[in-house]
Amino acid sequence: MNRLLLSLLFTAIGQASMLAEPYNVLVIQTDEHHFKTLGCYGGRIVETPNIDWIAKHGAIATSFYATTPVCSPSRGAL
Incomplete structure (x- = not known):
């Protein structure tokens, strides 16, 4: 009986999460430079106004x- 109730609970949670609006995820991956090259990390080498705006209004990896x-x-691992 407990397994049945637990299964129904997880099914209900899964259905409720599918009704929620999906998140938009943008991953910008660059390589072969120091992380402080980008303006959002305090760099002054390259001007990156659009990436800086995304970092300011979204999320940034630390x-x-x-x-x-x-x-x-x-x-490839990403």
Whole structure:
């Protein structure tokens, strides 16, 4: 009986979450430069007004982890 109720509960939660509006996710991945190259991280090397606007009005990553020390496999891992 408990399993049946638990299954119904998870089904109801899943259905309710599908009714919610989906989030838009934008991932901008660059490589072969220091993270402070971008203006949103305090860089002054390259002007990036659009990326800075997205960072100011959206979300910005503050912790970075690389799967490998070279760029191609890291891009593939995303």
